[in-house]
Amino acid sequence: MGKQMTEMLKGVLEGLVLAVLAGRSAHGYEITAWLREQGFSDIAEGTIYALLIRVEQRGLVDVAKVPSEKGPPRKVFSLNAQGRQYLDEFWKNWDFLAERLDQLHQGGN
Numbered sequence: 001m002g003k004q005m006t007e008m009l010k011g012v013l014e015g016l017v018l019a020v021l022a023g024r025s026a027h028g029y030e031i032t033a034w035l036r037e038q039g040f041s042d043i044a045e046g047t048i049y050a051l052l053i054r055v056e057q058r059g060l061v062d063v064a065k066v067p068s069e070k071g072p073p074r075k076v077f078s079l080n081a082q083g084r085q086y087l088d089e090f091w092k093n094w095d096f097l098a099e100r101l102d103q104l105h106q107g108g109n
Contacts, residue, residue: 015090025078060086
């Protein structure tokens with residue numbers, strides 16, 4: 001992944017993670033693995049874990065500690081009502097930007 005793609009991804013990664021959690025509860029490794037399967041191969045687990053801590057602190061997710069077969073309990077994150085509202089706003093903003101970018105790309109005004 002090039003530098004430009006990395007910078008663009010930083011701006012939308014939070015929305016991507018929340019979108020994953022809108023579909024199902026997951027822990028950091030599962031989210032990272034899913035994103036990698038979707039083609040975001042350069043995403044580091046540490047980046048996702050740091051992002052999860054931020055969205056937890058902002059009250060966008062609920063966290064449950066689930067026993068792990070190996071080691072300490074895992075934190076499983078799920079999107080809560082505040083997170084869903086935030087994600088809805090993210091998608092509205094995304095649609096607005098994508099539409100404008102597409103117009104520019106197509107040479108329109």
